[in-house]
Amino acid sequence: xxxxxxxxxxxxxxxxxxxxxxxxxxxxxxxxxxxxxxxxxxxxxxxxxxxxxxxxxxxxxxxxxxxxxxxxxxxxxxxxxxxxxxxxxxxxxxxxxxxxxxxxxxxxxxxxxxxxxxxxxxxxxxxxxxxxxxxxxxxxxxxxxxxxxxxxxxxxxxxxxxxxxxxxxxxxxxxxxxxxxxxxxxxxxxxxxxxxxxxxxxxxxxxxxxxxxxxxxxxxxxxxxxxxxxxxxxxxxxxxxxxxxxxxxxxxxxxxxxxxxxxxxxxxxxxxxxxxxxxxxxxxxxxxxxxxxxxxxxxxxxxxxxx
Amino acid sequence: xxxxxxxxxxxxxxxxxxxxxxxxxxxxxxxxxxxxxxxxxxxxxxxxxxxxxxxxxxxxxxxxxxxxxxxxxxxxxxxxxxxxxxxxxxxxxxxxxxxxxxxxxxxxxxxxxxxxxxxxxxxxxxxxxxxxxxxxxxxxxxxxxxxxxxxxxxxxxxxxxxxxxxxxxxxxxxxxxxxxxxxxxxxxxxxxxxxxxxxxxxxxxxxxxxxxxxxxxxxxxxxxxxxxxxxxxxxxxxxxxxxxxxxxxxxxxxxxxxxxxxxxxxxxxxxxxxxxxxxxxxxxxxxxxxxxxxxxxxxxxxxxxxx
Ligand SMILES: [Zn+2]
Ligand SMILES: [Zn+2]
Numbered sequence: 001x002x003x004x005x006x007x008x009x010x011x012x013x014x015x016x017x018x019x020x021x022x023x024x025x026x027x028x029x030x031x032x033x034x035x036x037x038x039x040x041x042x043x044x045x046x047x048x049x050x051x052x053x054x055x056x057x058x059x060x061x062x063x064x065x066x067x068x069x070x071x072x073x074x075x076x077x078x079x080x081x082x083x084x085x086x087x088x089x090x091x092x093x094x095x096x097x098x099x100x101x102x103x104x105x106x107x108x109x110x111x112x113x114x115x116x117x118x119x120x121x122x123x124x125x126x127x128x129x130x131x132x133x134x135x136x137x138x139x140x141x142x143x144x145x146x147x148x149x150x151x152x153x154x155x156x157x158x159x160x161x162x163x164x165x166x167x168x169x170x171x172x173x174x175x176x177x178x179x180x181x182x183x184x185x186x187x188x189x190x191x192x193x194x195x196x197x198x199x200x201x202x203x204x205x206x207x208x209x210x211x212x213x214x215x216x217x218x219x220x221x222x223x224x225x226x227x228x229x230x231x232x233x234x235x236x237x238x239x240x241x242x243x244x245x246x247x248x249x250x251x252x253x254x255x256x257x258x259x260x261x262x263x264x265x266x267x268x269x270x271x272x273x274x275x276x277x278x279x280x281x282x283x284x285x286x287x288x289x290x291x292x293x294x295x296x297x298x299x300x301x302x303x304x305x306x307x
Numbered sequence: 308x309x310x311x312x313x314x315x316x317x318x319x320x321x322x323x324x325x326x327x328x329x330x331x332x333x334x335x336x337x338x339x340x341x342x343x344x345x346x347x348x349x350x351x352x353x354x355x356x357x358x359x360x361x362x363x364x365x366x367x368x369x370x371x372x373x374x375x376x377x378x379x380x381x382x383x384x385x386x387x388x389x390x391x392x393x394x395x396x397x398x399x400x401x402x403x404x405x406x407x408x409x410x411x412x413x414x415x416x417x418x419x420x421x422x423x424x425x426x427x428x429x430x431x432x433x434x435x436x437x438x439x440x441x442x443x444x445x446x447x448x449x450x451x452x453x454x455x456x457x458x459x460x461x462x463x464x465x466x467x468x469x470x471x472x473x474x475x476x477x478x479x480x481x482x483x484x485x486x487x488x489x490x491x492x493x494x495x496x497x498x499x500x501x502x503x504x505x506x507x508x509x510x511x512x513x514x515x516x517x518x519x520x521x522x523x524x525x526x527x528x529x530x531x532x533x534x535x536x537x538x539x540x541x542x543x544x545x546x547x548x549x550x551x552x553x554x555x556x557x558x559x560x561x562x563x564x565x566x567x568x569x570x571x572x573x574x575x576x577x578x579x580x581x582x583x584x585x586x587x588x589x590x591x592x593x594x595x596x597x598x599x600x601x602x603x604x605x606x607x608x609x610x611x612x613x614x
Contacts, residue, residue, distance in 0.1 A: 012384075015354055041348035066410075073377050
């Protein structure tokens with residue numbers, strides 16, 4: 001599991017940072033990539049990575065500002081052109097369907113895979129299967145903007161086969177029951193408790209990726225105990241007034257959210273193009289004063305998320 | 308007057324060629340730039356040039372395929388963000404208005420300049436002022452695709468003041484009449500013919516830029532005596548069947564159009580990404596066998612158009 005940043009700028013593209021997109025790579029876990037936002041030229045950025053558009057299984061749009069969605073029609077088309085034929089689901093605020101449908105219809109783009117668009121209606125779970133669940137909650141931006149909490153389910157521990165064999169117990173239907181944690185009584189009256197023969201479960205990871213937002217409680221809630229929190233930091237701490245006026249966060253506000261959420265790690269992104277070169281170290285230090293385990297995203301930087 | 312190519316590829320972006328856009332730079336002539344097509348990431352390409360989005364006065368869309376329009380919403384938004392406040396007109400086939408309006412509305416992009424969208428309805432003149440006229444004609448593509456003939460008006464020759472002074476004629480309202488080519492009778496009965504006192508006019512230039520198309524008569528007509536014809540050459544000569552099937556042209560077909568039109572110069576663009584590196588020289592030679600004065604466009608290549 002890795003987060004690969006494809007665009008880490010704010011508002012308009014600059015030479016150093018493209019507009020927003022981040023790929024949550026779940027290749028080991030499910031052979032898939034989940035994309036978060038899709039600013040213009042996201043498909044161009046992808047050309048410079050090993051990411052294959054056909055691998056993209058889901059695209060989560062945080063909000064409908066152009067710097068987060070204008071790359072979507074092109075990517076959807078190219079995914080088809082490049083042979084992608086597996087289903088793709090786009091999640092986003094109300095309006096995302098009209099944008100996708102009109103863009104594809106006007107351009108007569110006929111994608112050759114099942115394309116689903118899910119418009120989010122308020123806070124709550126928007127996806128769940130045996131492996132992952134995704135929860136969305138509305139943040140504090142000028143327009144409807146969502147954060148996403150991606151929760152990997154725990155992987156049950158392995159059956160301790162050697163320990164059973166030491167007790168002289170032979171493989172059979174019994175093993176499955178024990179693995180499921182059930183209590184089993186043998187013919188000779190011996191009682192076996194599943195939990196004694198099952199190793200510790202592998203804890204699932206939690207990744208929280210927020211859209212543009214002021215510091216807000218919903219963001220903190222989504223990030224509770226997250227292994228990684230990806231938070232916007234459009235402005236330096238000293239520009240808090242502007243951050244407030246434009247519904248964005250400062251470095252320190254992002255760090256406060258990570259701290260209050262007891263997140264393990266914070267990655268700052270969506271950095272205004274007013275900051276360049278040496279500024280980045282300063283922005284990072286501002287956040288680290290509040291939350292030590294902070295890093296900054298750059299285009300093409302990849303962060304491994306270990307268990 | 309220059310043509311600056313911003314994207315010279317076909318269908319999908321590649322590392323070497325972005326999707327289609329070309330800027331006709333009329334900085335000396337009218338302090339403006341006219342853009343032809345606006346594929347995704349055109350604004351990103353512009354970042355690597357000296358072109359200023361606020362200078363863009365008109366955008367001519369040839370057809371609505373995604374590789375020609377998906378950069379439009381982002382560019383329109385960024386032009387405003389970067390302080391562009393002069394009017395901008397977008398011309399294109401029916402459907403371009405819906406695409407622009409829905410994209411800007413969904414993304415709540417409020418441009419701070421007067422934005423006009425003109426949907427072309429069949430062949431004919433779509434713009435004219437004292438300096439330029441633009442004529443559109445429908446080409447032969449799978450969907451409605453237009454070519455544009457940009458005609459610079461002749462600049463009248465200068466009044467030959469010295470010649471008049473040699474004849475003892477003093478400056479006055481008379482001069483203006485002569486400059487306009489009128490015939491004037493002096494009080495002493497001398498008859499002066501304007502054309503004798505006016506230098507030769509500076510011939511205006513003709514630039515023809517075609518959208519995606521098979522070889523077609525409309526293209527030849529638009530390119531008649533053009534100083535420069537920009538013609539797509541998606542395929543090599545040997546791939547004529549594919550060119551036909553996909554409503555595109557080969558190198559040789561583009562060259563034939565230039566030849567039949569008596570154009571002075573041909574620039575090939577919209578090159579399929581199947582051709583790379585050494586192929587380009589071969590493609591160029593194929594065209595030159597038919598029309599010697601052929602060049603090939605590359606991203607960021609600029610062609611001066613002399614009078
Ligand atoms: Zn943004
Ligand atoms: Zn095309």
